[in-house]
Amino acid sequence: MNNEIADGGGNANADRTASPRQPDIDVPPLPQDNVFDALASRRSRYVLTFLREADDPVALDDLVETVATWETGKPIDLVSEDHRKRVFTSLCHSQLPKLSMMGLVEYDDQDDVVMRGPHAEQADAYLDIAAERDDNVEL
Numbered sequence: 508m509n510n511e512i513a514d515g516g517g518n519a520n521a522d523r524t525a526s527p528r529q530p531d532i533d534v535p536p537l538p539q540d541n542v543f544d545a546l547a548s549r550r551s552r553y554v555l556t557f558l559r560e561a562d563d564p565v566a567l568d569d570l571v572e573t574v575a576t577w578e579t580g581k582p583i584d585l586v587s588e589d590h591r592k593r594v595f596t597s598l599c600h601s602q603l604p605k606l607s608m609m610g611l612v613e614y615d616d617q618d619d620v621v622m623r624g625p626h627a628e629q630a631d632a633y634l635d636i637a638a639e640r641d642d643n644v645e646l
Contacts, residue, residue: 537626541609546630550594551602552637553577555611555630556644558623567619571595580643 545551553574558565575586575594603621606612610626638644 537609537611537629542626542630542633545606545609545611546633546637548602550574550578550597551606552634553644554598554602554606554621555623555627556634556638558612558621559627559631559634561622564615564620564622567595567598567621570621571598574598577641577643577645 546555554570557570557573571591571594572583572586575591576583578594579586579590599616603612603614607614607624610624611630612621612624612627614621
């Protein structure tokens with residue numbers, strides 16, 4: 508995983524001691540403006556909401572399918588291949604790199620897996636509100 512940004516020290520082999528569900532007191536808080544910037548995109552909110560419910564790293568293909576399903580409000584077999592490709596491209600080239608830079612996710616583009624980052628819990632309260640108000644999100 509790309510832990511250089513996540514642990515701040517450039518050590519790609521650093522052990523993570525906090526669970527994804529509990530705040531890490533050793534990680535300085537992300538500025539609130541950064542959290543709001545990350546959550547401005549519905550697609551990014553969907554990524555963070557899905558990862559919050561996952562116990563393990565998520566395969567990129569599963570993330571793409573879930574985001575595409577939530578965006579359209581349709582089962583995945585009714586979502587066009589073009590829409591799935593747009594979601595995939597957007598996640599790989601925009602949302603995931605941005606969320607990774609902020610420490611909200613960790614994205615391994617070699618293995619195509621994504622998981623919550625060290626700052627992810629700082630967005631949880633906002634995600635609760637957003638998910639509650641979005642009829643397409645199924646948790």
